[in-house]
Amino acid sequence: MTNLLIVDDEKEIGHFLSHLFTAKGYNVKVVNSGKEFFSINLSLQKFHAAMIDLKLPDTDGLTLLQQIKKKQPRCKTIIMTGYSTIKTAVEAIKFGACDYIEKPFDDIDLLEKQIDDLLEDKDTNADEHIKHLANEVGLITGKNETMGKLLHTAYKVAQKNITVLIEGETGTGKEVLSRFIHHASPRSHESFIGVNCGAISEPLLESELFGHERGAFTGATQQRKGLFEIASKGTLFLDEIGEASRSIQVKLLRVLEAREFMPVGSEKILRTNTRLIAATNKHLFEAVQKKKFREDLYYRLNVVHLKVPPLRERKEDIPLLIDHILHRFPGIDISFSEDALRAILSYNWPGNVRELSNFITSIVALSDPTQNVITADDLMFSNLTSVPTPVKPQPHTITANGEHHLEHYLQNWTNHILSVFNGKEEIHLEKLLEEIKQLESKVGKAFIMKTLKEAGGNRNEAARRLKITIRKLRYLLNEKR
Template identity: 65%
Template sequence: MTSILIIDDEVEVGNFLSHLFMSKGYNVTVVNSGKEFNEIDFSHQPFHAAMIDLKLPDANGLVLLKHLKRRQPHCKVIIMTGYSTIKTAVEAMKLGASDYIEKPFDDIDLLEAQVDDLLISNVTSNEQRILDLAINVGLIVGQNETMRQLIQTAYKVAGKNVNVLIEGETGTGKEVLARFIHQASQRSYESFIGVNCGALSESLLESELFGHEKGAFTGATQMRKGLFEIASKGTLFLDEIAEASTSIQVKLLRVLETREFMRLGGERIFRTNTRLLAATNEDLQEAVQQKKFREDLFYRLNVVHLQIPPLRERKEDIPLLMEHFLKRYPGIEITFSDDAVKTMQSYEWPGNIRELSNCITRIVTLADSGHVKITADHLPFTGQRSVTSKKLTASSRSETLGEGMDEHIEKWMDEALCFYSQKEDIDLEEVLAQVKQLESQLGKALILQTLEATHGNRKEAAKRLQISTRKLRYLLNEKVNTE
């Protein structure tokens, strides 16, 4: 017979749950304290599932969870919690809890369904379902234990209507993880809409999020719905949330607190039920301490916190990621030597998975037709820094930048001398166009080499170049679009 353990200090709750599950044919044991829990002989009394209240007068629910999972690792656990302790409930899920439910129990049918699903679910099939879903959205989990725990937690919280903050370095796949959460949720058939808070000006971002009425500002020739309205039943992903202005932060806080907003230039109040996912490559907690980000908004967004590890901390997954990116190019046979794979694994990857993807694309583009075997000598970063190499000093960075500038200038001078030696008449417009082209090339080279020197840290690179982070992104996007 299926056995369930109920741990709750409220006698009425224990009696209610006991009656509910005994009527379904389950064997139920109820304890009302940590002391009674410690008196259970777990070696002779196996449990298939347990419901643990996080707050007991004489015990911590997390401690009881650890003890139960240590004695009976296959016992599936549901944490019972109030809204104020949801963050703790998420921590419990990281420790092995299968799910959590908020008290008081407003929906008894949901409670029954959670327990029934828990008892009939198979651990192996559930893990396979998670991996299949991840692959479908392009999220490669691999063998890294931190990444596997992250995806398990993300899957567990996906079905809850709570805000999630995703942190991770540039290129680690924050938006892909957000899409995974959306697809694993009950909103998967609704819209998933993302917006980069750092790519738009304050006025444009405000209009994008909340919409505007006709005539709200110059150029507003017609009414436009905002993303909170369009994605009201779906998921809204705010990337680079740390870049949002103070004014936008205030408006976001109001929406999260009241679920209400108004279009720009309008007077009508709209309600939204969108599920909010936010991401940043900065330490938002540090931004709060530096007064760059509102503390109250931070706590509203950070109900569930997910930290994606950088690629250098999951190098065992690099071969699998390489294979995944190569599958994008059917008909092209490319293999990597053992030395090449080791070199790929020893490289730091400051641009993380995005940089690895671009590296594979470059290799495929330059490869000849037929079967090609890539060795370490073919790799563009052979001889450059690796995980164990020392960082560049300020003087060596300067030398590196100087070499890049010399290369572009010398090439341009050679081409210009060759061109003008063959002409008697000089077209001034053509000269100015070539100078402008040189300026663009030098700018691109300087930006890329500064990023190289700062290990992909765009904020630090922008500081060294004495431009804004937004200007840096614009120039990088311009580069991508013109090549």
Template identity: 65%
Template sequence: MTSILIIDDEVEVGNFLSHLFTSKGYKVRVVNSKKEFDAIDFDHHQFQGAMIDLKLPDANGLALLKHVKRRQPHCKVIIMTGYSTIKTAVEAMKLGASDYIEKPFDDIDLLEKQVDDLLVANGTSNEQRILDLATNVGLIVGHNEAMRQVIQTAYKVAGKHVNVLIGGETGTGKEVFARFIHQASQRCYESFIGVNCGALSESLLESELFGHEKGAFTGATQKRKGLFEIASKGTLFLDEIAEASTSIQVKLLRVLETREFMRVGGEQPLHTNARLLAATNEDLQEAVQQKKFREDLFYRLNVVHLEIPPLRDRKEDIPLLIEHFLKRYPSMEVSFSDGALEMLQSYEWPGNIRELSNYITRIVTFADSGHVNITADHLPFAKQRSVTLKKRTANDHTETPGTGMDNFIEKWRDDALSFYSKKEVINLEEVLAQLKQLESQLGKALVLQTLETTHGNRKEAAKRLQISMRKLRYLLNEKRNTE
């Protein structure tokens, strides 16, 4: 017989749950205090499921969870929590809890379904479902334990109507991760819509998010729905949320608090049920302290925080990622020698998965035939960058960006002097144009080199170069400079 352990200091709640699940054929044991919990002989009483209240007067619910999972690892645990402790419930899932449910129990049918599904679910099939969903959206689970853990937590919270903040360095795949959460949720048949908050001006982003009425501004020739309206039953993904202006942050806060918004130029409030996922490669807590990001919005977004590990911390997954990227080119047969894979795994990948993807694309693009065998000798770029980065990492990180570029500048100077010394007539405009081109190349090279030293942290790179994030993206040719 399936046995369930109920841990709740409220006697009425314990009696209700005992009656509910006993009537369904389960064997139920209820404890109302830590003293009663300590009296349980876990060696002789096996529990298939447990429901643990996080708020106990004489015990920490997380400590009891750890004890249960340590003594009986296969026991499925549901955390009982109030809304104010949802973040703690998410921490509990990271510690091994399978699910959580909010108190008071407004929907008894949902409570029964959660427990039934949990107790009859097969662990292997659940793992297979995660792998299938991840494969469908292009997310590689891999072998790295930290990555597997964050994916499992994402899967557990996907079915909850809570906001999720996804953190991670540039290029770690935050949008793909957001798509996984959407596909694992009950909204998977609805729209998933994403927008980059750093790629649009304030006015354009406002119109994009909330829509506008005809005549609201110059060029608004017709009414237009915003993303909150379009994705009302689905998922809205806000990338680079840290770059949203203060005005946009205020409007986002109102939507999250009231689920209502107005189109630009509109007078009637509209309702949205969109599930919000946000992502950032910056430290939002630091941004809050620096008064660059609203504290109340941060707490609204950060109900659940999931941090994607950088590629340098999950190098064992690089062969799987390469295999995944090569599937884009079915007509090519590309293989890597052990030495080549070892070299690729020794590189730090400051641009993370995006950099690896681009690297594989370059290899395939310049391949001469349908079958290519890549050896370590074919990877001088990766080898050079790896050695350079390791030297910098060994130093104190105060190295001036651009060190080591003297030879490049010297060579350009010598070539230019040699070329123009042979000419009697010099086109000044041509010289100035070449200087401008050199300036652009040096700017981009300095940014890339600084990104290496900061392991892809763009905010830190911009700080070291004493430029804004917009300027940094401009130098990388990612967007038009508006400064």
């Protein structure tokens, strides 16, 4: 028989839940305080599932959750919480709770389904579903524990119609995570719309979000719906929320508090049911302390707080990310040598996943169609000038960027040729002439990349400075290295 533990200080709720689940054939035990909970011998009495209220008169639910997960790690747990403690409930998920449900219980069928799903041991299926959804939106996670926990927490909160605030450095994948939340939510069949609050001026952003009436301002030749109306049943993603003006912040607060807004130039109040996800690359609480962001709006946005780790803190996922990026190029069969991967892993990636993606794209674009393996020496021709490559003095390799290393390469190559010329061994002339061609290619590319860097990446300007056509420049870049 299935054993279910219920911990709630409200005896009426305890009686109701006991009656509900006893009728379903469960063996239910109800306790009304932390003292009663600790009187249970968890070493002898096993529970398959536990429903724990977050607020108890003599303790808190998180303490009981940690205790039961320590004594009975296989016990499935659901946290019961009021709206005001949802943030703590999300923390409970990070501590190992399987889910949470809001009190009062408006949907008894949902409550029964949550318990039934837990006891049917759907965790394995859930893990597969999470991986499938993550791959669909391009959210790649591998061995990094922090990313794994983040993904599971995001999956849990996706099921709830609550606001989420995502923080993380530029390029970490905040929008990708928001898309994952949308696809994992009951709104997945509705629209997902994103807007960058820092990329649009205040008047245009107001019109974009709330819509406008015809004639509301110069150029408003017709009525236009705003994103809060268009995405009313879906998800609205507000990127760089910290860049929103004070005026926009006030209007956003109104939407979050009352779920209503007025289009620009209108006196008509419209309602919205959009699910809001906001993101920022700033520490938003610091902006609140500096009076640059409204405190009341911050707490409205920060119902659930998710932080995406920078790439330098999840380097073990880089090989998987590289494979994912390479799959964007059908027909391209390229891999990276061990030395190249070591060089890539030694770099800190200040631009995070976005920088890695641009780097791999650059490598693919500049590689010869017949080249299948990218070596550490090839990395010097990318835009990633800070990648340290292994220094192995060889006669025909350029070990890094810069004039010093080009000089070092030429000296090594000259010494190599002279040693062959002065040596007594047989000379393989064809091989020697091939090395001369490699010299021409390597030196030519070194000059091209130096000029491209000086020209800010502008190929037309680089071709002009080199006195060659842009077609010739592209041809030389695509020569075999």
